[in-house]
Amino acid sequence: MFDIAENKTISIDDFIKLILDYMNDGYYFLGDHSKRVAAVTGAILDKLGINGKDKELMRYTALLHDIGKLSIPKSILLAPRQLTDKEFELVKDHPLSGYRKLAHIESLKNINPIILYHHYRNGFGYPQKLEDYPVSDNILIDVLTVADSYSAIKEERIYNVWNLEHMDVIKILKNEDDPKNKGINQEIVDILSKINTPGM
Numbered sequence: 022m023f024d025i026a027e028n029k030t031i032s033i034d035d036f037i038k039l040i041l042d043y044m045n046d047g048y049y050f051l052g053d054h055s056k057r058v059a060a061v062t063g064a065i066l067d068k069l070g071i072n073g074k075d076k077e078l079m080r081y082t083a084l085l086h087d088i089g090k091l092s093i094p095k096s097i098l099l100a101p102r103q104l105t106d107k108e109f110e111l112v113k114d115h116p117l118s119g120y121r122k123l124a125h126i127e128s129l130k131n132i133n134p135i136i137l138y139h140h141y142r143n144g145f146g147y148p149q150k151l152e153d154y155p156v157s158d159n160i161l162i163d164v165l166t167v168a169d170s171y172s173a174i175k176e177e178r179i180y181n182v183w184n185l186e187h188m189d190v191i192k193i194l195k196n197e198d199d200p201k202n203k204g205i206n207q208e209i210v211d212i213l214s215k216i217n218t219p220g221m
């Protein structure tokens with residue numbers, strides 16, 4: 022008889038692989054997006070001289086940063102049209118939703134606050150600063166935010182198409198008139214601009 026009680030634990034790598042596979046199957050290559058964000062994050066951290074435990078932590082954080090999107094109905098997340106305000110509020114809930122879902126997993130407790138604030142953009146994004154949740158001016162949050170924005174633009178919002186030229190994406194991120202760039206750490210964007218084909 023099959024005995025599951027023998028070994029009840031699952032490795033973090035197996036857990037993440039499972040999540041990314043489901044993201045790819047059902048959510049339009051969201052798993053591939055997460056892998057790209059992880060690769061770009063790693064390239065920036067290399068330039069910053071951040072390695073060891075912090076780099077490993079950020080790899081897991083980047084791979085799981087959009088896990089909260091699995092709570093959003095596909096009809097909204099993949100809608101080929103402009104979202105209504107109400108729908109966009111649901112999408113904006115994904116960092117908090119991911120945070121809550123992962124909160125009970127002890128081994129992920131250090132990555133979870135970074136997931137919560139990956140769209141925070143130093144107060145210009147979401148969610149709003151919440152007293153109950155930890156937030157800091159953590160450079161690691163800024164790195165993930167830049168890597169995520171860069172990847173989302175380079176994918177042209179259609180996952181699995183890694184299309185735009187590197188410097189075209191950097192130009193979009195440097196555009197001060199674009200409200201989406203408010204609060205983004207431009208020093209990190211400058212570092213990213215000097216990296217050749219990050220995430221490839």
Ligand SMILES: [Fe+2]
Pocket residue numbers: 086087115139140
């Ligand atoms: Fe996100």
Ligand SMILES: [Fe+2]
Pocket residue numbers: 054058086087169173
């Ligand atoms: Fe993302």
